[in-house]
Amino acid sequence: xxxxxxxxxxxxxxxxxxxxxxxxxxxxxxxxxxxxxxxxxxxxxxxxxxxxxxxxxxxxxxxxxxxxxxxxxxxxxxxxxxxxxxxxxxxxxxxxxxxxxxxxxxxxxxxxxxxxxxxxxxxxxxxxxxxxxxxxxxxxxxxxxxxxxxxxxxxxxxxxxxxxxxxxxxxxxxxxxxxxxxxxxxxxxxxxxxxxxxxxxxxxxxxxxxxxxxxxxxxxxxxxxxxxxxxxxxxxxxxxxxxxxxxxxxxxxxxxxxxxxxxxxxxxxxxxxxxxxxxxxxxxxxxxxxxxxxxxxxxxxxxxxxxxxxxxxxxxxxxxxxxxxxxxxxxxxxxxxxxxxxxxxxxx
Amino acid sequence: xxxxxxxxxxxxxxxxxxxxxxxxxxxxxxxxxxxxxxxxxxxxxxxxxxxxxxxxxxxxxxxxxxxxxxxxxxxxxxxxxxxxxxxxxxxxxxxxxxxxxxxxxxxxxxxxxxxxxxxxxxxxxxxxxxxxxxxxxxxxxxxxxxxxxxxxxxxxxxxxxxxxxxxxxxxxxxxxxxxxxxxxxxxxxxxxxxxxxxxxxxxxxxxxxxxxxxxxxxxxxxxxxxxxxxxxxxxxxxxxxxxxxxxxxxxxxxxxxxxxxxxxxxxxxxxxxxxxxxxxxxxxxxxxxxxxxxxxxxxxxxxxxxxxxxxxxxxxxxx
Numbered sequence: 001x002x003x004x005x006x007x008x009x010x011x012x013x014x015x016x017x018x019x020x021x022x023x024x025x026x027x028x029x030x031x032x033x034x035x036x037x038x039x040x041x042x043x044x045x046x047x048x049x050x051x052x053x054x055x056x057x058x059x060x061x062x063x064x065x066x067x068x069x070x071x072x073x074x075x076x077x078x079x080x081x082x083x084x085x086x087x088x089x090x091x092x093x094x095x096x097x098x099x100x101x102x103x104x105x106x107x108x109x110x111x112x113x114x115x116x117x118x119x120x121x122x123x124x125x126x127x128x129x130x131x132x133x134x135x136x137x138x139x140x141x142x143x144x145x146x147x148x149x150x151x152x153x154x155x156x157x158x159x160x161x162x163x164x165x166x167x168x169x170x171x172x173x174x175x176x177x178x179x180x181x182x183x184x185x186x187x188x189x190x191x192x193x194x195x196x197x198x199x200x201x202x203x204x205x206x207x208x209x210x211x212x213x214x215x216x217x218x219x220x221x222x223x224x225x226x227x228x229x230x231x232x233x234x235x236x237x238x239x240x241x242x243x244x245x246x247x248x249x250x251x252x253x254x255x256x257x258x259x260x261x262x263x264x265x266x267x268x269x270x271x272x273x274x275x276x277x278x279x280x281x282x283x284x285x286x287x288x289x290x291x292x293x294x295x296x297x298x299x300x301x302x303x304x305x306x307x308x309x310x311x312x313x314x315x316x317x318x319x320x321x322x323x324x325x326x327x328x329x330x331x332x333x334x335x336x337x338x339x340x341x342x343x344x345x346x347x348x
Numbered sequence: 349x350x351x352x353x354x355x356x357x358x359x360x361x362x363x364x365x366x367x368x369x370x371x372x373x374x375x376x377x378x379x380x381x382x383x384x385x386x387x388x389x390x391x392x393x394x395x396x397x398x399x400x401x402x403x404x405x406x407x408x409x410x411x412x413x414x415x416x417x418x419x420x421x422x423x424x425x426x427x428x429x430x431x432x433x434x435x436x437x438x439x440x441x442x443x444x445x446x447x448x449x450x451x452x453x454x455x456x457x458x459x460x461x462x463x464x465x466x467x468x469x470x471x472x473x474x475x476x477x478x479x480x481x482x483x484x485x486x487x488x489x490x491x492x493x494x495x496x497x498x499x500x501x502x503x504x505x506x507x508x509x510x511x512x513x514x515x516x517x518x519x520x521x522x523x524x525x526x527x528x529x530x531x532x533x534x535x536x537x538x539x540x541x542x543x544x545x546x547x548x549x550x551x552x553x554x555x556x557x558x559x560x561x562x563x564x565x566x567x568x569x570x571x572x573x574x575x576x577x578x579x580x581x582x583x584x585x586x587x588x589x590x591x592x593x594x595x596x597x598x599x600x601x602x603x604x605x606x607x608x609x610x611x612x613x614x615x616x617x618x619x620x621x622x623x624x625x626x627x628x629x630x631x632x633x634x635x636x637x638x639x640x641x642x643x644x645x646x647x648x649x650x651x652x653x654x655x656x657x658x659x660x661x662x663x664x665x666x667x
Binding site for chain 2: 025029030077079097124128130134137138139141142144145146149150153244266267275276277280311313315316318319321322323325326328329330331332333
C-alpha cells in the first residue's frame with residue numbers, strides 16, 4: 001500500500017473510530033445514537049439556513065487550523081492560537097467601532113489590525129524561543145490567559161464598565177446581503193472568501209517561495225538548516241508571527257462577520273484549541289486544513305441541534321472530537337494495523 | 349489594616365489556593381521525570397474536581413461528615429484511571445505527547461459536562477454540603493507570629509499537600525523506585541539495559557500524576573468552588589504545569605512555585621479588600637502569575653534542565 005494512501009487513511013479511520021466511540025458513549029448513557037447522529041446530520045445539512053450557518057462556523061476554524069499548521073511546519077507547536085484569536089477579535093472590533101472610514105479603507109484596516117494583533121501575540125513566544133530557548137508551548141499557554149484577561153479589561157475600559165464594545169460600523173462589516181439572501185438569512189459572511197484566500201497564501205508561502213523553503217527546512221532539521229547558512233532564529237520568529245496573523249484573522253471573522261462586536265469572555269472560545277485538531281487531521285497541509293475545518297466546524301455547529309431534536313447534550317460532539325485527536329495522534333498504531341492488514345491481503 | 353494583619357489575612361489564603369496547585373504540580377513532576385510530557389494536567393484536575401463533587405453529592409448520606417475525604421480518594425482513583433488513556437497513547441501508541449495531553453484536556457471537560465447534564469439535567473451541579481473547612485491547629489496556633497500565619501484558619505488539605513510534596517521528594521531522590529523513575533526519563537535505553545521496565549515505569553508515573561492531579565482538583569472543587577461547572581477548573585492545571593517548570597522539575601521547587609502562584613491568585617481574588625492593592629487595576633493581578641512565569645522562564649532559570657528523554661517515546665532497539 002502506498003505511503004500516500006496510508007497518510008489519507010489514518011485520519012479517515014480516526015474519524016470513523018471517533019464516531020463509533022461517540023455512538024458507544026451515547027448507547028451506554030441511555031441515549032439513542034441513531035437519533036443523535038440524525039439530529040447532528042440535520043444540524044449540519046438540514047436546510048439552506050443551517051448550511052449557511054455551518055459554513056460560517058467553518059470560517060474561523062480554517063484560519064485557526066492554518067495558524068496551527070503553519071507553526072507545525074516550522075517545528076513549532078503553537079497552542080497560543082486561542083489567545084492570538086482573542087486579541088485579533090478585540091483589535092478588529094476596536095477598529096470597527098472607533099473609526100469611520102469608507103469601506104474600502106475601513107474593512108482592510110480592521111483586518112490588518114486583527115492580523116497585526118495576532119502577529120504580535122505570536123511574536124513574543126517566537127522571540128523568547130529564538131532568543132532564550134524558552135519552550136513555546138508554555139509561553140503560548142501563558143499568553144492565552146494574558147490575552148483573555150487583558151482584552152476583557154480593555155473592553156471594560158473601552159465601554160466604560162460595560163461588557164460589550166457595541167456594534168461595529170457597517171463600513172467595517174464583512175456582512176454580505178448576497179450570501180444572506182442565498183442562505184435564508186443565516187449569518188454567513190464574506191469571511192469564508194478571506195479564509196480560502198489565506199489557504200492559498202499559506203500554500204504560496206510554503207511551496208513557492210525561498211522563505212517558505214527555509215521555514216520548512218528549519219522544521220525538518222534545524223541543525224542542517226543552520227549549517228547551510230539559514231538564520232534559524234529569524235525563521236522561528238517569522239513562523240510564529242505569520243501563524244499569529246492567521247489566528248488574528250480568525251478572530252476578525254468573529255468580530256467583523258459573525259457577531260459584529262467583542263464582548264467580555266468568561267472563558268476561552270475553544271476555536272483556537274480546535275484549530276490543533278483541524279491542523280492534525282489535515283496533516284498540516286493547506287488543503288488538508290480545509291477538510292479538517294469543514295469536519296470540525298460542521299460537527300461543532302451541528303451539535304447545537306442535538307439537545308433539541310434528540311435530547312442529547314452537545315458535549316457528545318466534543319467527546320468525539322477529542323477521541324479523533326487521540327487516534328490521529330496515535331497514528332502509529334493505525335498505520336501498523338493498516339500495513340498488517342494489507343500484507344495479509346497480499347499473502348492471499 | 350496594619351501590615352501584620354494584611355499578612356495574617358493573605359498568607360493563609362495563599363496557602364489555601366496553593367494546595368491544589370502543589371498536588372497537581374507534584375503529579376506533573378512524576379510524569380515528566382519519567383519522560384512523559386503531561387499537558388493533560390488540566391483535564392485530570394477537571395476530572396478530579398467533577399468526581400469529587402459527584403461523590404460528595406451522591407454519598408453524603410452514607411459517609412456524613414467524612415464525605416469530602418472519601419471523595420478525595422474516589423477522585424484520585426478515577427483520575428488515575430483516566431490518565432491511563434494518556435499513558436496508553438503516549439507510551440504504547442507512541443503518540444505525540446503534547447497532542448495526547450491536549451486531547452485529555454478536551455475529553456475531560458467534554459465528558460464531565462456531558463455527565464453533569466445527563467445526571468443533573470443542567471449545566472452545573474448542586475452545591476455540596478460537606479466541604480473542607482478552615483480550622484486552627486491545636487497548641488501550635490498559640491505561637492506568636494507563626495501561629496496566625498500558618499496554624500490559624502488553615503485547611504488540613506494544605507497540610508496534606510505539603511506533606512505529599514516532601515514525601516515525593518524523598519521517594520524521587522532517596523528510594524530505588526525514584527532513581528529508576530528518573531533514569532527512565534533521562535536515558536531510557538541505559539535504564540532498559542539495567543533491567544528496568546521502561547514502559548511499566550512510565551505507566552506508573554503517568555498514573556501517579558493522574559491520581560495527584562485528581563486529588564488537587566477535588567480539593568479545589570470541595571473547598572473553593574463547591575460545585576462543578578464548565579469554569580470550575582479554569583487554568584489551574586496549566587498553572588501547575590508552569591509551577592513544575594518554574595520549580596525545575598523538583599518536588600520542593602514545584603511546591604515553592606505553587607505557593608508563589610497561590611499567593612498571586614490570592615492577591616487577585618482577595619486583593620480588592622486590602623489597602624494599596626485595591627488601587628491596582630485587577631487585570632494586572634489577574635495576569636501576574638502568567639507574566640511572572642514567562643519572565644521567570646526567560647530570565648531567572650534560563651535553559652532549565654528538563655529530563656533528557658522528555659517527550660520522546662522509547663522504542664526498543666532504536667539508537
